[in-house]
Amino acid sequence: MTTRIDRRMAKLKAEGRPALITYFMGGDPDYDTSLDIMKALPKAGSDIIELGMPFSDPMADGPAIQAAGLRALKNGQTLAKTLKMAQDFRVHDDETPIVMMGYYNPIYIYGVDRFLADAKASGIDGLIVVDLPPEMDEELCIPAVKAGINFIRLATPTTDDQRLPKVLENTSGFVYYVSMTGITGSALADTTKVDAAVKRIKSHTDLPVCVGFGVKTAEQARSIGAYADGVVVGTAIVNAIANVIGPQGRMTANPADAVATLVTGLSQGVRTARLAPAQ
Amino acid sequence: MNKPLAPNSFRTGPDEQGMFGIFGGRFVAETLMPLILDLQKHWDEAKNDPAFKAELQNLSTHYAGRPSKLYFAEGLTNHLGGAKIYFKREDLNHTGSHKINNCLGQILLAKRMGKKRIIAETGAGQHGVASATVAARFGFPCFVYMGATDVERQKPNVFRMKLLGAEVTAVSSGHGTLKDAMNEALRDWVTNVEDTYYLIGTAAGPHPYPELVREFQSVIGIEARQQILEQEGRLPDVIVAAVGGGSNAIGLFHPFLDDTDVKIVGIEAGGHGLDGIEHCASMSAGKPGVLHGNRTYLLQNADGQIMDGHSISAGLDYPGVGPEHSWLRDTGRVDYVPILDDEALDAFQLTTKVEGIIPALESAHAIAHAVKVAPTMGKDQIMIVNLSGRGDKDVHTVAKMMGMEI
Numbered sequence: 001m002t003t004r005i006d007r008r009m010a011k012l013k014a015e016g017r018p019a020l021i022t023y024f025m026g027g028d029p030d031y032d033t034s035l036d037i038m039k040a041l042p043k044a045g046s047d048i049i050e051l052g053m054p055f056s057d058p059m060a061d062g063p064a065i066q067a068a069g070l071r072a073l074k075n076g077q078t079l080a081k082t083l084k085m086a087q088d089f090r091v092h093d094d095e096t097p098i099v100m101m102g103y104y105n106p107i108y109i110y111g112v113d114r115f116l117a118d119a120k121a122s123g124i125d126g127l128i129v130v131d132l133p134p135e136m137d138e139e140l141c142i143p144a145v146k147a148g149i150n151f152i153r154l155a156t157p158t159t160d161d162q163r164l165p166k167v168l169e170n171t172s173g174f175v176y177y178v179s180m181t182g183i184t185g186s187a188l189a190d191t192t193k194v195d196a197a198v199k200r201i202k203s204h205t206d207l208p209v210c211v212g213f214g215v216k217t218a219e220q221a222r223s224i225g226a227y228a229d230g231v232v233v234g235t236a237i238v239n240a241i242a243n244v245i246g247p248q249g250r251m252t253a254n255p256a257d258a259v260a261t262l263v264t265g266l267s268q269g270v271r272t273a274r275l276a277p278a279q
Numbered sequence: 280m281n282k283p284l285a286p287n288s289f290r291t292g293p294d295e296q297g298m299f300g301i302f303g304g305r306f307v308a309e310t311l312m313p314l315i316l317d318l319q320k321h322w323d324e325a326k327n328d329p330a331f332k333a334e335l336q337n338l339s340t341h342y343a344g345r346p347s348k349l350y351f352a353e354g355l356t357n358h359l360g361g362a363k364i365y366f367k368r369e370d371l372n373h374t375g376s377h378k379i380n381n382c383l384g385q386i387l388l389a390k391r392m393g394k395k396r397i398i399a400e401t402g403a404g405q406h407g408v409a410s411a412t413v414a415a416r417f418g419f420p421c422f423v424y425m426g427a428t429d430v431e432r433q434k435p436n437v438f439r440m441k442l443l444g445a446e447v448t449a450v451s452s453g454h455g456t457l458k459d460a461m462n463e464a465l466r467d468w469v470t471n472v473e474d475t476y477y478l479i480g481t482a483a484g485p486h487p488y489p490e491l492v493r494e495f496q497s498v499i500g501i502e503a504r505q506q507i508l509e510q511e512g513r514l515p516d517v518i519v520a521a522v523g524g525g526s527n528a529i530g531l532f533h534p535f536l537d538d539t540d541v542k543i544v545g546i547e548a549g550g551h552g553l554d555g556i557e558h559c560a561s562m563s564a565g566k567p568g569v570l571h572g573n574r575t576y577l578l579q580n581a582d583g584q585i586m587d588g589h590s591i592s593a594g595l596d597y598p599g600v601g602p603e604h605s606w607l608r609d610t611g612r613v614d615y616v617p618i619l620d621d622e623a624l625d626a627f628q629l630t631t632k633v634e635g636i637i638p639a640l641e642s643a644h645a646i647a648h649a650v651k652v653a654p655t656m657g658k659d660q661i662m663i664v665n666l667s668g669r670g671d672k673d674v675h676t677v678a679k680m681m682g683m684e685i
């Protein structure tokens with residue numbers, strides 16, 4: 001069974017360039033603006049969309065994504081609305097893969113079976129659920145795979161060679177390598193170490209290996225994209241939105257335009273990654 | 280919710296996956312998973328190592344002052360005119376609460392694991408103080424996360440932690456209470472994976488924390504059981520403890536779980552009442568969900584967003600509870616009932632007046648239950664209340680409630 005993620009990754013591999021994967025928070029700052037942002041992403045050069053599901057207690061996120069989640073929740077975002085956002089997006093775009101990313105509790109409360117059925121119907125291709133390690137695969141990973149949805153696992157610097165096979169076992173779509181031990185929004189780790197880690201993971205799997213956490217600029221996207229199959233950018237996008245929200249919540253510029261400008265630059269980064277002189 | 284079948288013993292959990300029935304587990308980010316497995320390995324070794332036990336025993340006796348006394352609260356008993364009330368005097372421990380029991384155990388684990396830095400979350404500040412204390416004693420730098428609201432209402436403890444050399448970070452996300460402090464501690468741990476030991480202060484979090492905290496706190500119930508047999512020649516009719524995350528409660532309860540004639544009652548923070556959202560009674564008014572590494576009863580909305588809750592007592596101001604309590608609730612072995620802010624305040628003042636003991640506001644919740652039910656019981660009946668801590672830290676809060684400035 002191939003998903004939009006598999007097809008997109010295969011296409012980019014044929015083109016000889018890494019994927020640009022863009023994260024934003026569903027419903028930030030409000031539903032309509034957020035849907036505009038989502039629609040702007042592929043046009044600006046994003047290859048895969050990570051659609052954030054807001055959660056009250058995002059334990060692995062830094063201040064920027066924490067604040068984005070709170071803005072979304074305050075304006076009435078729910079898991080049901082985040083699913084609807086994907087559905088609305090699919091009316092115009094049936095190609096760009098959508099990966100939902102967040103924490104388990106809202107899914108658990110929505111009901112795993114109901115969630116998977118609705119996610120599938122809404123055009124969701126993959127899931128990243130931060131607080132479900134392989135030890136908890138029975139909860140959501142196995143049912144998701146059965147439902148034809150990729151379960152994309154995080155591998156981290158603490159995932160050693162002995163543990164990697166366990167992490168990779170039920171992973172599909174791609175492997176998300178977390179570039180550092182830390183929360184989202186921290187400074188990028190030493191890229192030579194990241195390079196070595198990507199090679200290490202690739203020696204265990206044929207899946208594409210994408211790198212996230214700490215990538216904020218086109219230059220960073222280019223240098224990571226030189227060896228990774230994809231580059232994930234999150235906090236920088238969330239910040240671009242936050243920067244145009246004034247003190248009273250009034251927008252000082254169009255958030256979708258602000259995001260598009262940033263993503264266009266990032267996409268230049270990934271598109272030139274393999275042209276850059278080897279480092 | 281289907282009631283799980285009553286097991287042969289209530290004392291065998293958790294299973295190898297860290298589950299108590301459907302509760303517990305290891306819901307953590309991959310970055311932390313290897314650390315938790317490593318902790319489990321060391322814990323499994325330590326708990327079977329006589330030298331580890333001996334060192335802990337020695338510290339418990341000479342440093343913390345154990346065994347704590349089981350005191351017949353004659354003043355309160357006479358005042359209420361019903362069941363005989365005993366206090367398990369955890370307030371007399373070094374640092375003034377049961378929290379030291381857990382901290383001594385875990386600091387020895389941290390030492391054994393070769394860790395270099397201690398982090399902790401705290402609500403009332405009692406766990407922060409106990410963590411800072413053992414860190415000072417064993418020469419570890421200590422970093423304590425505390426909600427900004429709690430920093431304000433538990434000032435004396437903040438100062439104590441600083442005196443003990445700990446760095447206290449006020450966390451202002453959410454309502455600035457224990458839940459937010461725990462999020463921030465987890466963020467620190469995810470960042471500092473190499474050298475940091477996370478000293479969780481209650482019987483919650485990912486496996487093996489609920490189990491190891493329970494084991495370190497079970498000394499309360501083991502002693503109490505022996506003491507009541509010595510002093511009364513029989514087991515009590517009722518035992519009561521306040522439940523925040525649930526460490527003092529599980530510590531008292533666990534050794535009694537298979538004594539089926541002993542009624543066990545856990546007290547949740549009823550705040551301003553269960554009709555609204557101003558309470559922390561997760562088992563009385565919440566539903567199962569996943570937070571902070573485990574599945575347990577949580578206060579949450581229909582979308583699975585965690586609510587902040589409220590309690591006058593910072594130590595009970597947490598929207599969840601340790602997973603073993605959730606399981607004990609569903610099996611029906613333990614009853615969990617709420618006590619309101621006002622009832623706890625009244626019990627606080629009553630205990631002060633008739634016993635000459637200023638209890639922690641957390642413990643005052645447990646006492647308030649005794650105030651309610653002791654008069655309905657016979658004079659030959661016996662009740663043990665866990666006096667989990669002393670109330671010096673709460674005098675500012677209580678003064679404010681009484682309209683006074685100190």
Ligand SMILES: Cc1ncc(COP(=O)(O)O)c(C=O)c1O
Pocket residue numbers: 376377402403404405406480481482521522523524525526527528593594595639641642667668669
């Ligand atoms: C004196 C006292 N009792 C009870 C508690 C509640 O915690 P737990 O439920 O883990 O015993 C606290 C927490 O700070 C406390 O300080």
